[in-house]
Amino acid sequence: MTYPDVLEPIERATRAELDAHQEAALTAITRHAFENAPLVRQQWDAAGLAPSAIKSLADFVAKAPLIDKDDVRRFRDTHNDPSGGMSKLLPGETMSIGTTSGTTGDPTPVPSWIVAPSEIGYSRDIWHIGARPGDFLTHMLFTFRGGHRRRGNAQIGISEICYSIAPEEVARAVDGSLRFRPTVWSMCSTPVLLMLEGYFEKTGVDPIDVFSSYKGAIFGGEPLSGRLKALTDSWGFEMFETTSLGDVAGATECRMHDGFHAYEDIAFIEAIDPVTREPVADGEIGELVVTTLVDRMTPLIRYATGDLAIIDRRPCGCGRNHARFKVMGRASDQILVNGRSILPREIMGLVEVHSETRGALFQIVRTEREMATLRLRVGYDTARLSCTADALRLRLHDQITGALGVPLAVELIDEQELLKLGPPHKIPRVTKA
Ligand SMILES: [Zn+2]
CATH class of the missing domain: 3.40.50.12780 (ANL, N-terminal domain)
Structure with missing residues (x-):
């Protein structure tokens, strides 16, 4: 057919x-x-x-x-x-x-x-990525307009296997991928990829095998970082970014x-x-x-x-x-530090290159649109710390201020604490305090 x-x-x-x-x-x-x-x-x-x-x-x-x-x-x-x-x-x-x-x-x-308009679009996207009637789709429920209802997929003959976005669900989603061999994953996000990365490191399960049936994944929530793009490429798992x-x-x-x-x-x-x-x-x-x-x-x-x-x-x-x-x-996220425009996506690539902060969990503290010093709050993984926290802070400070050329103040925080500041598994990139 x-x-x-x-x-x-x-x-x-x-x-x-x-x-x-x-x-x-x-x-x-x-x-x-x-x-x-x-x-x-x-x-x-x-x-x-x-x-x-x-x-x-x-x-x-x-x-x-x-x-x-x-x-x-x-x-x-x-x-x-x-x-x-x-x-x-x-x-x-x-x-x-x-x-x-x-x-x-x-x-x-x-x-x-x-049918919500977003569903019309996603059905076309999922078709474009390569799913066809009779295929399975891994559906991680995402807080988004229309809630969890996705009649659009059923209407084009695609069966969803549903999971919520939670660390304990990653093992089930991997298992479901191996059993049912879905063709599309929707939605992927930074926290989902970080959970998958940790899962593969811990279990030794081969990601290339897990994702071998996938023609792509819809990735949303925020921009796909350079590190996660390279990581998913190495898994043979193509990300298609989406936005509202x-x-x-x-x-x-x-x-x-x-x-x-x-x-x-x-x-x-x-x-x-x-x-x-x-x-x-x-x-x-x-x-x-x-x-x-x-x-x-x-x-x-x-x-x-x-x-x-x-x-x-x-x-x-x-x-x-x-x-x-x-x-x-x-x-509303744009900040001017000494006249230089800075947006969160510039910071992401600078933070994620360090092992301890590879999750790129950070916030810009923006009390005014124009500020004399860029204030960054950066979350780090305590288990990955290979030096003192202060040495990590200095390393981040020197690298980021060198790259952006603006005065900088870095505050380090346990990333688990930082994650509590936002909706589940998503933090606001710009905050007032
Ligand atoms: Zn096109």
Whole structure:
């Protein structure tokens, strides 16, 4: 049996077809949002704007008001509305409620309809990686919108073997991999890879055998570090990074590994200058702004994500014309030390090269956007310490300050203590204290 190389025909659309599709879909979803999402109605009324005034993509970009996470939270708190003014929650329409992970604030409830938009995207990603009907998929449950419900996989004939993200589950997932020989693992994350690495070191089980049936893994939560990329390459286990597309869907790399694909029939994406809020051209860094084209439950319209990104709408080597984007970091994570811009992803590669801190568990302590000294809190594995803690601290200090060229203060902490500061198995990379 041979299957098509893409799951859905729209994945093969030309640029002109995508543009026409988006223009029509934007008009319709904007009208729906205005009628059903009280926050959108409030913002548009305040701007003196009606959906009928939007006649083209250019009109939309020039006129539609921006919404951000603070607007949603404020509406939620002032109106006691769990959806933050994004949905009327019609009885019988809400099929499930998940939550966001809450890394940068309190978790936000996310209602969804029969199939969540993120599931449409993940089904295509999993198909692209190579899973086909009859295959097994290792599913490690991840706190993400839509919760644990993944009807999308069942609909394309793929059976999930489910585990939670916990150290004791790693042995079961390895065992399940050897017994059922799944083709895709979703989701992988930094903590999952660290648990697997520790498991293989302790047991002597051969990772190349364990992962021999896998065509890839979806990796999310934060950027894949250089060390973990090399480690998974050595296992023959290909990582496909994924990120949230501003809460309207997910966006995952294709096998070209050259940016996250935003499916343009699911979302319209643009970038704006974070300060002036004016549009920036493709290829330039700006704050990512997303509009859902399909989500009737949470019709986010021009949602400013806080992510700094570069958009590329040129055709991709994978054969698809859907836009790609690279994420540079979160605008709110950026810190200026003596005028030099620093984002957490720069620190990751510097911390993980030391044996004791190979988990790259660190936080930037950011009390102001501009600071005279970079303050880092770094977690270390007490069992791997080969010198005094102070010697390790000095080693980290000299290497990081040498690489970044800014004054630095390093605080060391047992990584188990550091892990307690965040949601399970994930720590905020930037903290105020
Ligand atoms: Zn591609």
